[in-house]
Amino acid sequence: MAARAQEAAAAVREADRDLLVAAAWLHDIGYAVPRHRALIVCAPPTTPSAP
Structure with missing residues (x-):
């Protein structure tokens, strides 16, 4: 949006x-933060690999 x-x-x-x-920059930042958080929250847990 900022570029446009x-x-x-x-x-x-x-x-x-x-x-x-x-x-426009504030609009972009406002939409970017929730998407980033959603990726963190929705990411499946990882299990440590055995040595």
Whole structure:
């Protein structure tokens, strides 16, 4: 989303461009954290291998 916002920034007022890109970064971060946590929680437990 942040990359797309950077591309679209020219379509908004210059005063709002930084805000648009910052909001897109926060959007990306907000979605990335739950996905990362879900992978940790849902991953099957591993068993140590015998020596």
